[in-house]
Amino acid sequence: MADGVKEASLSIRSADLLFTPIPERIARLRDLAYNLWWSWHPEAQDLYRHIDADLWEEDHHNPVDFLRDVRQRKLEAAAADPAYLAKYDQVMAAFDRYMAAEDTWYRRTFGNGNGNDVMIAYFSAEFGLHESLPIYSGGLGVLAGDHVKEASDLGLPFVAVGFIYPQGYFRQRLDPSGWQEAIYSKLNFADIAATQALTADGREVVVEVDLPGRAIYAKVYRIQVGRVSLFLMDTDIHPNSPQDRELSARLYGGDQEMRIAQEIVLGIGGVRALRQLGIHPNVWHMNEGHSAFLVLELVREQVAQGMPFDEAWREVRAQSVFTTHTPVPAGNDAFPLHLIEKYFGSFWTQLGLTREQFFAIALQHQQWGPTFAMTVLALKGSHVHNGVSKLHGHVARGMWHWLYPGTAQDEVPITSITNGIHSSTWLAPAMRRLYDAALGPDWEADLDNVARWEKVRDIPDDQLWETRQALKRDLVMLARERVRQRHLRLGSPPQVWPVLDEKILTIGFARRFATYKRATLLFREPERLKALLNRSDRPVQIIFAGKAHPADDPGKQFIQQVYQMSQQPGFLGRILFVEEYDMALARALVQGVDVWLNTPRRPYEASGTSGQKAGLNGVVNVSILDGWWPEAYNGKNGWAIGEEREYSNQDEQDWHDSQHLYRILEQEVIPTYYDRGPDGIPHRWLAIAKESIATIAPVFSTRRMVKEYVTRLYLPVAEIQA
Ligand SMILES: *Cc1c(COP(=O)(O)O)cnc(C)c1O
Numbered sequence: 001m002a003d004g005v006k007e008a009s010l011s012i013r014s015a016d017l018l019f020t021p022i023p024e025r026i027a028r029l030r031d032l033a034y035n036l037w038w039s040w041h042p043e044a045q046d047l048y049r050h051i052d053a054d055l056w057e058e059d060h061h062n063p064v065d066f067l068r069d070v071r072q073r074k075l076e077a078a079a080a081d082p083a084y085l086a087k088y089d090q091v092m093a094a095f096d097r098y099m100a101a102e103d104t105w106y107r108r109t110f111g112n113g114n115g116n117d118v119m120i121a122y123f124s125a126e127f128g129l130h131e132s133l134p135i136y137s138g139g140l141g142v143l144a145g146d147h148v149k150e151a152s153d154l155g156l157p158f159v160a161v162g163f164i165y166p167q168g169y170f171r172q173r174l175d176p177s178g179w180q181e182a183i184y185s186k187l188n189f190a191d192i193a194a195t196q197a198l199t200a201d202g203r204e205v206v207v208e209v210d211l212p213g214r215a216i217y218a219k220v221y222r223i224q225v226g227r228v229s230l231f232l233m234d235t236d237i238h239p240n241s242p243q244d245r246e247l248s249a250r251l252y253g254g255d256q257e258m259r260i261a262q263e264i265v266l267g268i269g270g271v272r273a274l275r276q277l278g279i280h281p282n283v284w285h286m287n288e289g290h291s292a293f294l295v296l297e298l299v300r301e302q303v304a305q306g307m308p309f310d311e312a313w314r315e316v317r318a319q320s321v322f323t324t325h326t327p328v329p330a331g332n333d334a335f336p337l338h339l340i341e342k343y344f345g346s347f348w349t350q351l352g353l354t355r356e357q358f359f360a361i362a363l364q365h366q367q368w369g370p371t372f373a374m375t376v377l378a379l380k381g382s383h384v385h386n387g388v389s390k391l392h393g394h395v396a397r398g399m400w401h402w403l404y405p406g407t408a409q410d411e412v413p414i415t416s417i418t419n420g421i422h423s424s425t426w427l428a429p430a431m432r433r434l435y436d437a438a439l440g441p442d443w444e445a446d447l448d449n450v451a452r453w454e455k456v457r458d459i460p461d462d463q464l465w466e467t468r469q470a471l472k473r474d475l476v477m478l479a480r481e482r483v484r485q486r487h488l489r490l491g492s493p494p495q496v497w498p499v500l501d502e503k504i505l506t507i508g509f510a511r512r513f514a515t516y517k518r519a520t521l522l523f524r525e526p527e528r529l530k531a532l533l534n535r536s537d538r539p540v541q542i543i544f545a546g547k548a549h550p551a552d553d554p555g556k557q558f559i560q561q562v563y564q565m566s567q568q569p570g571f572l573g574r575i576l577f578v579e580e581y582d583m584a585l586a587r588a589l590v591q592g593v594d595v596w597l598n599t600p601r602r603p604y605e606a607s608g609t610s611g612q613k614a615g616l617n618g619v620v621n622v623s624i625l626d627g628w629w630p631e632a633y634n635g636k637n638g639w640a641i642g643e644e645r646e647y648s649n650q651d652e653q654d655w656h657d658s659q660h661l662y663r664i665l666e667q668e669v670i671p672t673y674y675d676r677g678p679d680g681i682p683h684r685w686l687a688i689a690k691e692s693i694a695t696i697a698p699v700f701s702t703r704r705m706v707k708e709y710v711t712r713l714y715l716p717v718a719e720i721q722a
Helices: 002-018 029-033 036-040 042-049 053-058 063-069 072-079 082-100 105-110 139-154 256-277 293-304 309-318 337-344 355-361 374-380 390-399 429-439 450-458 461-490 526-533 553-566 583-592 610-616 650-673 683-696 702-721
Strands: 120-123 158-163 171-174 180-183 194-196 206-211 214-225 228-234 283-287 320-323 334-336 363-366 369-373 384-387 505-510 540-545 575-577 595-598 620-624 638-641
Touching (some): 029 036, 029 042, 029 063, 036 214, 042 053, 105 139, 105 702, 120 139, 139 283, 158 256, 171 553, 180 553, 214 256, 228 256, 256 293, 256 334, 293 374, 309 702, 334 337, 334 374, 337 355, 337 369, 355 363, 355 369, 355 374, 384 390, 429 461, 461 583, 461 683, 505 650, 526 540, 526 650, 540 583, 553 575, 583 610, 595 610, 610 683, 620 650, 620 683
Parallel strands (some): 120 158, 120 283, 283 320, 595 620
Antiparallel strands (some): 206 214, 214 228, 363 369
16 A cells, blocks of 8 residues: 555655746745635735736646746746736735734634634535635535635634545536536646645555445545645545545545445545544534534544443534535435445444444435435534524424424524625625725725625725726626637637627526526526517626536536527527636626526525625625525615515416516616616616625625634534533
């Protein structure tokens, strides 16, 4: 085994030799590249972009890749440019201040109390940190990435654990009929900001986990996210069989057997990785049920030390926190018992349990039979649990009521902490300049101060309008480039219809194409939609983007429908599907459109965060009252579609919601947008945008969210152990 590991490590070390030599004066560009701090500091990204803007785009905004590819001549030119050096020094000083800061929120608030003994470990199957690191598929991953960045900003004692998927999540292409194709390409680890994780005495970290009839090894990598370390496991190493090497190849790529094996490596291997690293958490946070096997490993450790199972279980439970994310029953992982028997047959004896006792830990009867359910394991194995919006908390209490017999549904112990976004990651630099001027340059330190955000109303309308229009132009350019590339790829004739018009009302709809998100709701009455898009005095265009899970054919059919509609007369040029929704495209969309449209079938959207990103940037939400929106909507900061009620008939629900949506667009959204003053500026529209910024930015941020996790979940859990 050691041989294989050495082989892999050699290739990483020799990657060093492949870097273009960097002039001494700007040599720290290399340090900066290996800390994802750059990913939420646009001025840090500018240090690379400035050296070679085309290469920066080509390399997908990835500084590690960039430094390997860049021409030495260009580096030397930068190192000789006083203006560049002044910026370089400024950014490096800010980076050093950040890394050394003693006065973080956590220190200031808890530094002299129990806060000193706390170490939080955060487990997630995916992390969305940046488009150059394709280890996320959608909302869950982006939330986890934002959580980690905020944990760093707030100075939490915090580590994160997950997978590095050598083939990542897929890249999306549509064939000429609009059918989604998934493209996987192998990630070159030397191209990303990952290094080998090392133990205190300098050994590489490789964990071993038992699978049926064999051991599997996972090598641990480290990604530095500001002050927080993220440890990622990879099973694609030499001693593993070819099949096991594939285990971590793709995110959500395999069958149930691959999935259980992945989750065993995540939960059990993850705990073992932290042990080797000498990290001793006393708060274990499971972000969704994928990592819940960690509970079993922690119990096994105690039982191996001689503690009886019941006592070990109580102790482990007291240290654990669980966040559930999905109100869609099929979204909760559950394994048939024969698979559990196969994978845990030797594990339960180590816990001192019988087969039946072990199954009972997480038993859930489904229509298709008894299962071992990860959400049940996580709920039973943790002390505190939460959903991700108030409405989702309510739904989750109903869903899991059966686990708490004798408890009234409202008393089911699942609370809620509403999701937020990491503002610096999602805020357009041009909008930041407006906020710097209106709120004061230190507004970011005070991000969750609601009163301070009232000052956005002082931003002059003409400045806000110009900025919004400029951001829309950026988006239009990006979309045109994507369309051009698609035509080149397909060998189709050059574009004859106009790809977007930067002057007209632009609606964005981008999300995972799960059917409950109802991407096609707008198309229920195609003629009505055509009329709405094509009025000459107030035209409208819609940009769609989003991936369907590679195994979700109904989701792919939705994409195809949208694509084919977009090619029809009356829609052509007014509706555009842009391929490859990732964090880069998400940023461009939530910053560049006028309206953010969200049409899930209530109550299946646990929270949603893309609308929060839009709101922060002055984009106006038009959304079903689902997820976070009922908490944010105040009648003045956007529009609500549909009612806060339940339907027994989905068709009826879809019909009601679509009628309401058309009416709101026709009678309110479009007229308000085109209601211009003599100066050509839509003042009424901008008042809504400002109301939206003021009410969304301070509240639906990870600043507020992670503080809530600390005070309501992490610290109480840390303290019950003391
Ligand atoms: C923010 C984000 C999401 C989550 O958005 P929803 O509101 O849940 O649809 C998904 N994918 C990407 C790339 C994102 O940036």
